[in-house]
Amino acid sequence: MTRRKLQVHAAQIAVLIFVFGGWQLFTTLKIVDPFFFGKPSGIVSQAVSWVRHGTSFGSIWLQIETTMEEAVLGFIIGVAGGIVVGVLLGQVRFLSEVLSPYIKAVNALPRIVLGTLFIIMLGLGMSSKVVLAAFLVFFVVFFNAYQGVREVDGNLINNARVLGASRMQLVRNVVIPSAMTWIIASLHVAFGFAVIGAVVGEVLGAQHGLGVLITDSANNFNADGVFAGMIIIGALALVAEWLISLLERRVLAWRPQMATEASAV
């Protein structure tokens, strides 16, 4: 078992060395032009220089903070909205029948393009990015919450009703905990969408943020800068993913063990 694990980790490191080593090798030997394709050592030195000397838009920490603040705010608003609307529509059949064609229509819109609209409406500040991130997150969480509410075991509902549960008690004690499995599963994807919303919003137009840094690097043909920005965003998303897994383990602690194995993948 541990031997197997060791082998897996060793192979993982080998893949990493192969990819980045090959990249470094090919660009150093000028088989691939580092001007267009960047270079691992260049990416590292670009990141170090951002940390030491700052960027053209202020310190690197300010960019990270801006992007994260937008993503986290958008995430919270989108998740809250998605859960509330999802549970409401899952519970009230009339509402869901009235609204479902509109929700499908809005969901079918190219939502990234809406980012330009939000910038027109809300300006270059943070609010337009928060709204875009929240918008992307909302739909992911909404569809999961709605489905989760619809899949609640009818037996559990009937049992609680006979025991004397009111509508609100039913929602709080049976419907929401039951849909929680679905909702939590959507959060992993949802945070990714929140970051996409924030970064795309910044690419479309902003004063600060990692998206601005990336567009600026791209405009200056600084491939290393684009990669460095990407890697920073990726690392931040991984940290967030880890935090969500912690939350998942806490909220769904009642589940039998097998669930944790699935989340390890």
Next chain:
Amino acid sequence: MTVEPGEFCAVVGPSGCGKSTTLTLVAGLDQASEGTVAVGGQPVTGIGRGTSFMFQTDALLPWKTVLGNVAMGPLFRGVPKKQALTDARDWLRMVGLTGFEDHHPHQLSGGMRKRVALAAALINEPSILLMDEPFGALDVQTKAIMSNELLTLWDQSRPSVIFVTHDLEEAIALADKVVVMTAGPGTVKAVFDIDLPRPRGSVQEIRFGQRFTELHHEIWESLRDEVTRAYARTSALAGPVPAVEEVPS
């Protein structure tokens, strides 16, 4: 079909004859399209306060602890939390589950989960207890133990019970009255009074008594036709119907 206060009534009949539906009507979970259901002389229009229901499949909330599941009924009805938890502990002691308060349902065996469900149903002190094949999924030994416990607990508060099952032996061992339903349009075919004395003692042993065998024979005569007819309907395309002759034991 009438069930007197404090009477233990078992309902047997072929699959699909509407035994379970009858229970949901009495509970007020569904409305009857024809005919009426009355509890205590009043027609049923919604979920009544004096009714508890024990389902065929597990209806425990998997994310709540055993204690939380049992305390749910009183909490829904506005009993203060402290009182509800104390009552729940008492009931868990009565079904022999002291020490398992903080376990989750998936950590328990099938029989233990049924005990929790029984405690959760009885804690509301129902005047009517509806049971839909509650022990159907249990193995034979566990089922016998649970039946004995059910009789003991029932004897303490004597709610009216409607117990749906397709196990005729279980029905006779537990009930004061066995109702046989017809196949297809589910109507009452016959009602048999079970004149076995109470307390009945162990349900494993009662079935060897002479009177038990007589009753079993008599009710099976009535049930057999319905079972054959229901079987014929479901396997009409599958060829000739074998006659059901043997009394299953």
